[in-house]
Amino acid sequence: MTATERHLAEQLNLRLRHVVLMLRRAGADQPITSQQLSVLGSLEHGPRRMTGLADEHGVRMPTMTAQINRLERDGLVARGRDGADARVVTVRLTATGRDRLAAGRERRIGFLAERFANLTDEERTAVAAALPALDKLLGTSETRAP
Amino acid sequence: MTATERHLAEQLNLRLRHVVLMLRRAGADQPITSQQLSVLGSLEHGPRRMTGLADEHGVRMPTMTAQINRLERDGLVARGRDGADARVVTVRLTATGRDRLAAGRERRIGFLAERFANLTDEERTAVAAALPALDKLLGTSETRAP
DNA sequence: CCAGCTAACTTAGTCTAGCTAAGTATTCGA
DNA sequence: TCGAATACTTAGCTAGACTAAGTTAGCTGG
Numbered sequence: 001m002t003a004t005e006r007h008l009a010e011q012l013n014l015r016l017r018h019v020v021l022m023l024r025r026a027g028a029d030q031p032i033t034s035q036q037l038s039v040l041g042s043l044e045h046g047p048r049r050m051t052g053l054a055d056e057h058g059v060r061m062p063t064m065t066a067q068i069n070r071l072e073r074d075g076l077v078a079r080g081r082d083g084a085d086a087r088v089v090t091v092r093l094t095a096t097g098r099d100r101l102a103a104g105r106e107r108r109i110g111f112l113a114e115r116f117a118n119l120t121d122e123e124r125t126a127v128a129a130a131l132p133a134l135d136k137l138l139g140t141s142e143t144r145a146p
Numbered sequence: 147m148t149a150t151e152r153h154l155a156e157q158l159n160l161r162l163r164h165v166v167l168m169l170r171r172a173g174a175d176q177p178i179t180s181q182q183l184s185v186l187g188s189l190e191h192g193p194r195r196m197t198g199l200a201d202e203h204g205v206r207m208p209t210m211t212a213q214i215n216r217l218e219r220d221g222l223v224a225r226g227r228d229g230a231d232a233r234v235v236t237v238r239l240t241a242t243g244r245d246r247l248a249a250g251r252e253r254r255i256g257f258l259a260e261r262f263a264n265l266t267d268e269e270r271t272a273v274a275a276a277l278p279a280l281d282k283l284l285g286t287s288e289t290r291a292p
Numbered sequence: 293c294c295a296g297c298t299a300a301c302t303t304a305g306t307c308t309a310g311c312t313a314a315g316t317a318t319t320c321g322a
Numbered sequence: 323t324c325g326a327a328t329a330c331t332t333a334g335c336t337a338g339a340c341t342a343a344g345t346t347a348g349c350t351g352g
Contacts, residue, residue, distance in 0.1 A: 001260075001263065009255045012273075013255055013258055015277075018284040019165055034162075035309070038163050050330060050331095059311090061330065061331085063310055065332085066309070070309095085328095085329085086317080086318055087318045109155045112154075112158055113152050113155035114147075115285070116151040119283065123278070123279035124279070126272075126276045126279045127154060127276050127279050127283070128154060128157075130272045131157055134273070136264060136265055138165060139168065179338085181337080196301065196302095197301085205338085206339080208303080211302060211303085213338075231347080232300095235301065
C-alpha cells in the first residue's frame with residue numbers, strides 16, 4: 001500500500017458517511033425506498049428471475065423474496081412462471097410499478113441535479129473526469145450476473 | 147436545470163447503487179457495522195451528548211438511543227451524566243471501543259486502498275481532483291451541529 | 293415563586309432490509 | 323430411476339430507521 005493509495009482511501013472513507021447521509025436525504029418524503037427503486041430499475045427492460053435479481057443486488061435469495069413480496073403487496077410488480085423450468089419464478093413490472101419507477105427516478109435525479117447546480121463549471125468538470133475512475137473503484141462490472 | 151446538471155445527476159444516480167454495494171462488501175466479515183463504526187468515530191475526541199450524536203448522524207433521538215444501547219451492551223461505549231444539566235446523557239468510548247474503532251477503520255481503509263491500487267496514476271489524480279467538488283455536492287458541512 | 297411550557301432522553305410499537313437454517317418442488321445426471 | 327443439485331419460500335433472528343407517548347429536569351412569566 002503506497003502513501004497515495006492510503007491517503008486517498010482515508011479521504012474517501014471520511015466522505016462515505018456523507019454519501020449515506022445524502023442518500024437518506026434524497027429518499028426522504030419519497031413513497032418508495034432506494035432499495036425498491038433499485039429493484040424496479042432492474043425490471044425496466046423485461047422480466048427477471050429471483051436469482052438474477054438477488055445476484056445483481058448483492059443479496060441472498062430470502063432477502064429478495066421478502067423485497068418482491070413487499071413490491072407485489074404494493075402492486076408494483078407481479079410474479080410469473082417460467083415456461084421452460086417450473087422451479088423458476090419470474091418478476092415483472094406492473095403499469096403502476098413503471099409509473100412509480102419513473103417518478104422516483106425523476107425525483108432522485110432532480111435532487112442530485114439541484115446539488116450539481118451549486119457547483120462551479122470547474123467542479124462539475126472535475127466530477128465528470130472522475131467518473132471512469134469511480135467505475136473502476138466501485139467494481140461496477142463485478143456485480144453483474146454471469 | 148441545465149443539460150449538464152441533469153446528465154451528471156443521471157450518471158451519478160447510476161453509480162449510487164454500486165456505492166451501496168461496495169459499502170456492504172467493505173463491511174462483510176467485520177465484527178462491527180458501518181453505522182456503529184461511524185458513531186464510534188464521533189466519540190474519538192471526547193464524550194458527546196445524545197442530541198449531538200443524533201444530529202451529526204442525521205437520525206432521530208430514539209434511533210440513537212437504540213444504537214448506543216447496542217454499543218453499550220457490547221462494551222464499546224459507556225453512558226455518563228452531565229454535571230451542568232441533569233437531563234443530558236453523555237456517551238464516551240471505552241478502551242475496548244477505542245480498539246474496535248482503530249481496527250475497523252484500518253480494515254475499511256485497507257479495503258479502499260486495495261481498490262485504489264488497481265487504478266492508474268491518472269485515475270487516482272482524477273479522484274483526488276474531484277474531492278473538493280464532492281464535498282460541496284455532499285453538503286459535508288450542513289450536517290454538523292451548530 | 294411556582295405552574296406550566298420546553299428540552300433531553302427513553303420506551304413501546306411498527307417497518308424495511310439484511311442474514312442463516314431448514315423446507316418444498318423440480319430438474320438433471322450417473 | 324433415484325439421488326443430488328437448483329430455485330425458491332418460510333421461519334426466525336438482528337440492525338436500524340420512524341412516530342407517538344412517557345419521564346424527568348430546566349426555564350420563565352405572571
